[in-house]
Amino acid sequence: MLRLEKRPNPSQFWLYATPVVAVLLTMLAGGAMFAILGKNPFEVIRTIFWDPLFGEFAWYLRGQLLVKAGPLVLIAVGLSLGFRAGIWNIGAEGQYIMGAIFGAAVGLAVFPTENRLIFPVMIVAGVFGGWVWAMIPAILKTRFNTNEILVSLMLVYVAQTILAMASTGFLRNPEGAGFPGSRNFSSYPAGANPELIAGSGMHWGVVAALVTVIAAYILLQRHLLGFQIKLAGQAPRAARFHGVDPNKLVVLCMGISGALAGVAGLFEVTGPAGQISIDFNVGYGFTAIIVAFLGRLNPIGILLAGLLMALTYIGGEMAATNLGLPSAAIQVFQGMLLFFLLGVDVLTNFRIRPIFMGAR
Amino acid sequence: MPGAVKINGQNAGHLGPNDRRQAGLVTGPEERLGHAAAPDMSLTENALLTGVLRKGLAKNGFIDWAKTRDYAAEVIKTFDVRTPGTHTAARALSGGNLQKFVIGREILQEPGIIIVNQPTWGVDAAAAAFIRQALLNRAAAGAAVVVISQDIDELLEVGDRFAALNEGRLSDPVPTLGLTVDQIGLMLGGAHGMHKAEVQHAEA
Numbered sequence: 035m036l037r038l039e040k041r042p043n044p045s046q047f048w049l050y051a052t053p054v055v056a057v058l059l060t061m062l063a064g065g066a067m068f069a070i071l072g073k074n075p076f077e078v079i080r081t082i083f084w085d086p087l088f089g090e091f092a093w094y095l096r097g098q099l100l101v102k103a104g105p106l107v108l109i110a111v112g113l114s115l116g117f118r119a120g121i122w123n124i125g126a127e128g129q130y131i132m133g134a135i136f137g138a139a140v141g142l143a144v145f146p147t148e149n150r151l152i153f154p155v156m157i158v159a160g161v162f163g164g165w166v167w168a169m170i171p172a173i174l175k176t177r178f179n180t181n182e183i184l185v186s187l188m189l190v191y192v193a194q195t196i197l198a199m200a201s202t203g204f205l206r207n208p209e210g211a212g213f214p215g216s217r218n219f220s221s222y223p224a225g226a227n228p229e230l231i232a233g234s235g236m237h238w239g240v241v242a243a244l245v246t247v248i249a250a251y252i253l254l255q256r257h258l259l260g261f262q263i264k265l266a267g268q269a270p271r272a273a274r275f276h277g278v279d280p281n282k283l284v285v286l287c288m289g290i291s292g293a294l295a296g297v298a299g300l301f302e303v304t305g306p307a308g309q310i311s312i313d314f315n316v317g318y319g320f321t322a323i324i325v326a327f328l329g330r331l332n333p334i335g336i337l338l339a340g341l342l343m344a345l346t347y348i349g350g351e352m353a354a355t356n357l358g359l360p361s362a363a364i365q366v367f368q369g370m371l372l373f374f375l376l377g378v379d380v381l382t383n384f385r386i387r388p389i390f391m392g393a394r
Numbered sequence: 395m396p397g398a399v400k401i402n403g404q405n406a407g408h409l410g411p412n413d414r415r416q417a418g419l420v421t422g423p424e425e426r427l428g429h430a431a432a433p434d435m436s437l438t439e440n441a442l443l444t445g446v447l448r449k450g451l452a453k454n455g456f457i458d459w460a461k462t463r464d465y466a467a468e469v470i471k472t473f474d475v476r477t478p479g480t481h482t483a484a485r486a487l488s489g490g491n492l493q494k495f496v497i498g499r500e501i502l503q504e505p506g507i508i509i510v511n512q513p514t515w516g517v518d519a520a521a522a523a524f525i526r527q528a529l530l531n532r533a534a535a536g537a538a539v540v541v542i543s544q545d546i547d548e549l550l551e552v553g554d555r556f557a558a559l560n561e562g563r564l565s566d567p568v569p570t571l572g573l574t575v576d577q578i579g580l581m582l583g584g585a586h587g588m589h590k591a592e593v594q595h596a597e598a
Contacts, residue, residue, distance in 0.1 A: 042486040044434065258455045261442065269432035275423060276443045277412035 035389040038380065048382040053328060053339070056375040063374070064367045073357055081357060082349030082367075095348055097235025101306050102344035104240035105130070105298040107337055109322035111243075111250045112294030114331040116287035118254075119266040123288055125171065125186030126295040127319025128193035129164035133296020134303035135200050136163025138310050141225030142205055142216060152224040157300060164296015165289050167193065172288035176281040182288065190319070201312045216310035219303070227305035239301025243340075246294060250333040263287065295319055321347075324372045343368070401507065415447050418506030422497050422513060424542075426489065430496040433485035437477065440484050441466035441499055448503040465502075473498030474524065490521035497525050501532050508532060509540040514548060526552050546578060560584040 061083075065075030086095040109126045116123050123129075137160030141152060171185035200206075205216040219226040230236045254260035266273040266283055274280065298318065307314045325343050329336030350364030399407040401417045409417070423429040431440045442462045446452050451462045466480040473494040477487055484492060493513070500508055513529065514522035529552055533539045543549050549556060555567035558581035565581050 043483045256456050256459075258446065258452050258457055261439070261457060265432055265435070265439075265443070268434050269428050271425070271429040272432045272443060275411060275421075275429055276446075277410055277415075279410075 037387045037389050038384040039387050040384055041382075044382050045385075048378075049330065052378045052382060053330065053335070053375060055378050056328075056371060057342070059374040059378070060367065060370045063370055067363065067366065068359070071359065071363060073359060078353050078357060078359065081353045082346055082364075085352060086345055086348045094233075095352075097229075097233055098348050099341060099344045100235035100240050101237070102347050103337075103340040104237070104243045105302055105318045106322050106325045106343055107243040107340035108239065108246055108298040108301075109291075109295045109319055110325040110329065110336045110340060111246050111333055112291035113322055114326040114329070114333070114336060115250065115253075115263055116291050117267075117326055118331050119263040119283055119287050120270070121284050121287045122183045123168060123171070123186050123291045124183050124323065125168070125188075125190050125193075125319070126291060126322055127315060127317065128186070128190035129167045129292040129295035130299035130302075130319045131190075131193040131197050131315050132167040132299070133160040133164035133293075134299030134307075134314065135197060135205070135310065136160055136166075136296070137300030138216060138219075138225075138303050139200075139205060141219065141222070141304070145217060145222055145225070148224045150224075153227070153304075156225055156304065157297060160297045160300025161293045162296070164299065165293040167296070168288040168292020169285070172285045175288075176284055182284070186288075194315070197310070197315070198312050201310050201314075205310050207309075214312055218309045219305075220308050225304060227301050229305075237301065237305045239298060239305060242297060242301065244337075247333045247337050254333065259286075295322075321368070324368065327372060328375055343371075346371070412447055415444070415503075415505075420444065420448075420500040420503055420505040420508050422500050422508070422510035424511040424515065426492050426496060427485060431484040431492060434483055436466075436481050436483060437470065437475075437487075437495060438463045438466045438480045440495070441469060441480075443499075445499055445503060448505070469495055469498040469502055472502060473528065490517040493517045494521055494525060497528065501528055504535075505532075505537055507538045507540070509542070511542040512544065513541060514543075514545065522548075546575070556581075558582045 061079055065079055068075045068078040086092065086099065089095070109130065113123055113126055137156040140159040141156045144152060167189060168186070170189060171180070171182040174180040174185055175182045201216060202214045207213070207215060207217045210217070220228075227238050230238070230241070254264070262273060262276065262278045262283065265276060266278055266280065270280070273283075299315070302318070303310055303314060321343060325336060325339045328343065329339035346364070346368055350359075350361070350367065353359045354361050354364060398405055401414070401419055404417065406414055406417060406419070427433045432443065435443075438459070439462075442451055442457065445462070445465055446457075449461075449465050451458055451465065463480050469475065470477060470480065475487070475491050475495045475498070477491060477495075484495075487495065493515075494517075497510065497513055500510075508529070510529065513525050517525065526548065529539050529541065533554075539552075541549060541552055550570050550573065553570045556570045556573055556578070557567040558565045558578070560582060561584060563584075568577075568581075
């Protein structure tokens with residue numbers, strides 16, 4: 035028999051060992067799944083984790099790694115602040131879409147004007163779009179005590195419907211021969227978010243993600259607001275005793291995560307995606323939840339987790355095309371990562387004690 | 395206005411915790427873990443929890459961790475808190491030691507008013523005596539000290555005046571000097587506000 039015993043102090047060792055152990059367990063269990071699917075597990079795992087970094091096409095795929103990790107990190111850092119405070123914004127995907135629509139709409143409204151200020155204004159509009167979409171669950175929660183998890187999640191589907199309307203209606207390319215989708219920003223330099231160095235994958239969204247990681251790190255380590263966020267999550271009564279207004283914190287955390295998700299959407303639609311289309315969103319807002327937890331809700335951890343998750347995306351795609359693996363298997367693989375992470379996480383606060391026969 | 399809470403003549407009933415602290419009022423809640431202290435946070439972080447304003451532990455919102463650590467260490471030293479150090483999580487402390495820490499954290503802020511609820515609940519005798527003495531010292535230094543407790547002996551020991559709360563009504567405070575257990579029993583039973591004769595009748 036085994037028994038869980040609460041540790042007096044959280045284990046520093048397991049705090050950092052947990053993600054590593056979770057990745058190893060995911061490789062084991064995932065390898066078994068790939069074997070059952072009739073693939074060579076070593077080949078699949080090499081394709082996912084090794085080839086994108088050091089394989090034949092690494093020169094291209096390393097750039098793609100940044101392209102995919104950028105929005106994940108940007109969204110996950112925002113979410114992590116709320117998650118630490120016990121505020122569950124599950125609707126980053128919707129805020130991401132709305133940020134993209136708001137930002138793109140501003141840019142497309144002034145097409146084809148060329149002005150250096152257009153892109154900065156689009157960024158502001160993207161931030162605003164995501165923020166507004168997050169304010170709906172935030173204000174419903176603070177005013178009417180609704181559940182922010184449900185409301186923010188449901189608003190994702192509303193946002194997707196608005197996205198479909200935008201790409202087939204009010205933002206459709208008038209020169210697009212009736213096809214759905216907006217003008218492509220790659221042919222509109224004033225509103226485009228190109229690679230800063232060709233082939234590097236580095237665009238303004240990646241820069242923003244790095245800046246956000248640093249800012250969030252300082253906020254959590256040095257600023258009173260970061261302290262209040264942690265305190266509200268760990269001991270809500272102590273937080274009120276300290277002087278935290280829970281409603282203000284909800285509005286603030288939802289606002290920050292919405293704004294960051296929105297700006298991530300703006301950078302994506304003007305850069306890698308290029309245009310508003312019905313399915314331009316690929317689930318970054320949901321995957322960012324996994325990234326936030328995989329990174330221990332810690333900004334630096336999230337940066338690493340975002341890169342790792344991007345790796346499984348790119349490697350997974352390669353495994354799907356080169357080895358004929360169903361893409362659902364890759365999603366299961368990514369899900370396993372979160373599952374094992376949360377499972378092993380118990381060891382941070384608990385230790386396992388074997389109970390011997392006869393002993394109590 | 396009857397029922398108004400005032401600090402130095404200024405209405406304070408509508409103020410939040412930090413404005414009250416600024417005005418000189420500090421409090422020690424009944425529940426140590428989860429209310430007075432965050433269980434998983436270090437003693438340094440718990441020192442910041444209430445000390446940030448009056449001790450100036452943050453500037454423009456940025457926390458001065460060195461100063462905060464020094465304050466936590468000062469509380470630990472002055473109040474004889476038995477712990478490995480300021481980095482220890484609050485939940486790792488024994489009840490008595492944590493209580494000394496959270497009361498000490500408030501007293502060292504040199505408040506004008508201190509309100510404590512069950513200050514020695516579940517605390518060993520030595521620690522309890524230490525906490526009571528610290529409250530008395532604070533009162534001797536000129537602070538108003540309000541002790542809320544279910545321990546009547548404690549109230550008689552630390553209090554100059556005694557009041558009973560019964561069915562939401564607070565009795566008029568009476569001097570503790572010469573107060574008998576019988577009288578306290580009557581007050582707790584709601585006999586306050588009765589006419590003198592009735593009280594005597596009830597005593598007879």
